[in-house]
Amino acid sequence: MVIAKPYHRIRKSNLRASPNVRNADGQDTNEAPPIQVGAGEETMNARSPWSEERAAAVIAANRHLRGALLPMLHALQEEFGCIDEEAIPLLARELNLSRADVHGVVSFYHEFRRSRPGRHTIKVCRAEACQSMNADGLIDHIRRRLKVDFHETTADDAFSLEPVFCLGNCALAPAVMVDETLHGRVSPARFDAIAASTLATEAAR
Numbered sequence: 001m002v003i004a005k006p007y008h009r010i011r012k013s014n015l016r017a018s019p020n021v022r023n024a025d026g027q028d029t030n031e032a033p034p035i036q037v038g039a040g041e042e043t044m045n046a047r048s049p050w051s052e053e054r055a056a057a058v059i060a061a062n063r064h065l066r067g068a069l070l071p072m073l074h075a076l077q078e079e080f081g082c083i084d085e086e087a088i089p090l091l092a093r094e095l096n097l098s099r100a101d102v103h104g105v106v107s108f109y110h111e112f113r114r115s116r117p118g119r120h121t122i123k124v125c126r127a128e129a130c131q132s133m134n135a136d137g138l139i140d141h142i143r144r145r146l147k148v149d150f151h152e153t154t155a156d157d158a159f160s161l162e163p164v165f166c167l168g169n170c171a172l173a174p175a176v177m178v179d180e181t182l183h184g185r186v187s188p189a190r191f192d193a194i195a196a197s198t199l200a201t202e203a204a205r
């Protein structure tokens with residue numbers, strides 16, 4: 001069963017490249033243009049406040065599915081941004097499981113968050129092609145810059161940092177995805193520019 005979001009299965013037809021990247025003098029640069037995945041809108045993380053009533057509705061909407069626990073967990077995370085502690089007894093009761101059983105599944109899969117994510121999620125590829133293009137050096141830079149490790153959120157709640165294993169952008173390694181936008185050939189300096197631009201776009205809304 002596939003748990004992680006299947007970025008490696010993103011079809012080329014679903015990827016929309018933005019215009020070529022040019023510098024201030026209008027010349028093409030060596031940087032790969034960002035790629036927008038999905039609807040084309042850069043979206044922030046879902047942050048609906050916890051609601052037992054809403055959680056019960058989400059669980060009910062998935063109870064007909066086979067192996068319903070995982071779809072329920074994904075749907076709850078989609079709705080609230082994480083698996084709230086209060087969701088555990090609801091799931092256990094619905095599926096006739098112990099709370100420990102549900103806890104065990106949630107903690108087994110890194111995909112499920114126990115705390116709310118930052119407003120933006122940064123996913124950094126750790127797979128082979130990116131490793132060969134110094135993804136580790138980039139990751140060190142990002143950790144220092146944001147002052148967080150993987151699976152953590154910055155103090156200002158702006159960014160959560162997550163590892164992924166192949167974003168389907170191997171030819172443009174190292175690759176980073178910020179919310180729904182895929183970036184290739186990301187250097188430390190470029191990462192800083194991407195993070196700054198993400199915050200500037202948010203502030204302009």
Ligand code: FES
Pocket residue numbers: 125126127128129130131165166167168169170173174175
């Ligand atoms: S290895 Fe494929 S995008 Fe990093």
